Amino acid sequence: METKEKNFISAVIYVHNAETRIGTFLKTVLHVLEENFEKAEIICVNDHSEDRSVDVIRDVSKEACHTSISVLNMSYFHGLETAMNAGVDLSIGDFVLEFDGTVLDFAPEEIMKIYRKSLEGYDIVSASPQGRQRLTSRLFYLLFQRCSGSFYQQMDTESFRILSRRVINRVSSMNQSVPYRKAVYASCGLKTWNLRYRVQDVQKAADRKERRYRGRLAVDSLILFTEAGYGFSMLMTGMMMLTALFMLGYSLVIYLTQKPVEGWTTTILFLSFAFFGLFAVLTIIVKYLQILVNLVFKRKRYSFESIEKLTK
């Protein structure tokens, strides 16, 4: 007889209007967990579904032998990130599997693959589909990496991941709230690994609400986690300052050589100076906001991966 894993595992599944997919998805996850783990729990985060998703979950949960299945119902549509945070907060396992959606485009074995990988000492192991990303996703990750420095080099489209309890504790002590998990996980300073899986079959999953949410999330994450906003405003200020300086010289030259209409020179001088000042003030405000954001979301100034004991 095969011996089962002694570690307690939790699976958190994001469910939003997924009545057609959640049944098979939950069954698959349940089957994998029951087969491989002595004790497990599954938390379905129901992000205010308006269809029969919860009924389907109830039906499937009758098949569970020793796995505890619970549904965490959100009071209104929160979107993937906040809803999954709630689910992870509720979970009690030593390891937590996060399923960001209910599209079963991976083979069931992949779940155990990332679990075994994490046992090798990776606190976060994520699974991404092989092959081409959507153009918008590619653009987002490119921009994200460009504007954020070395922190987030590994980021990619991910379908599910496994987290150790260490990461969850670390993240909850580092951040007051977690606006974008991937970025926070990547920056928590513990070892991560990404596995790619062969895509089984592609279904379209996101409804309109979710697509709108993703768009918003992309913009928010770029602003929050990268220097994109600050960089842009610095660039604009720099350009406007140069323009203002140029205008200063230009108006002086015109004044001396061409006798312009009365008042033109003073107007231009004033405008150049005013724009220069305005952009300088805006840059300060942007910088100020950025510091505030850092204070709110990143409470700790440092984070470490481990403490190695070298002497006895």
Next chain:
Amino acid sequence: MTQTAKSYDRIIIGAGLYGLYAALFCGKRGQSVLVLECGTEAFGRATYINQARVHQGYHYPRSISTAVKSAGYFERFNRDYAFCINREFRKVYATSREFSWADGAQFRSFCKAAGIFCEELHPGQFFREGMCDGAFLTREYTYDAMILKEYLLEQIAGLPHVELRFAVRVAEIGKLADAYELTLESGERFRSGFLLNATYASVNQILALLGYEPFGIKYELCEIILCEVNETLKKYGFTVMDGPFFSIMPFGKTGLHSLTSVTFTPHSTSYESTPRFSCQERSGGRCSPAFLANCNDCPARPESAFPYMAALAGKYLKEEYGFTYHSSLFSMKPILTSSELDDSRPTVIRQYSKAPAFVSVLSGKINTVYDLDEVLSDGD
């Protein structure tokens, strides 16, 4: 069956705390009392199998009425039964940062309103970082049911007109002009002008014999886990509030801690008027919706949920508080459906008739046992 029924001033069904307390109360007043118990010993079920808290109300931050009532009886119970009370630990209540119905500030103002002691502590002393937003030192004790039982039985033994009968089952109850007549399965019959139903989880089953209106309750098959704990944890009792969390606290004076959790302690639930569970079919005919057997010695008792409760407790408690599995206790717990929302636990005493009197009591707390005084002394 021509045997004549023997008469008593009081007949009490159930030898839990409420039953024995009532027997002693009436016996001391010189009344003749008969206690009927279906188990082979007293305190075989819920009086023994629970968290053994002597409540002062901390547990009910959303029901000030329950809190105030428990607080009122707290001092009295600790005085009257001091010999069975364990005070030798620090009891810490904490509010979970996430998923709690009450936060630290609310708990503090609740304690103030209820007039019960609470001193703020630093949550990081006991709990992992970020898990709890408030921790409070409180005054809550646990009682040792077995010591309490010995005491009550000893007291009762000194009263010759109080009779205890164990391993007997009530088959029928009939209402006569001036008395209730009980018939046991053995055919024995007893009569009394005052019948007290103190059977807790079996309360509706006794009511059904008379066709009286049942209590609006649901049933939960509950597991209390006894743990051996390390020296660090021995000095403490912890309760994380107010939602799907856990308690680990000394279990009377046994030297063990009881571990319970809101989500994993109840193994299954029945919403019917009398308890109906799938495990009853596997009980070998001992247990049915009409007669509830003792879950603790049932062959069909469920597998322990220790790994789940341990994972939950381990998620909150710092590593230095170590505990290991010792054993499990199972019992049936009736919960008034009307109190789900505010999580109150009122003691309900219902008088179904006077002369002859029939009273049912249902309470989930031991220190509100004094609520019985009024109805027991009624009509004297």
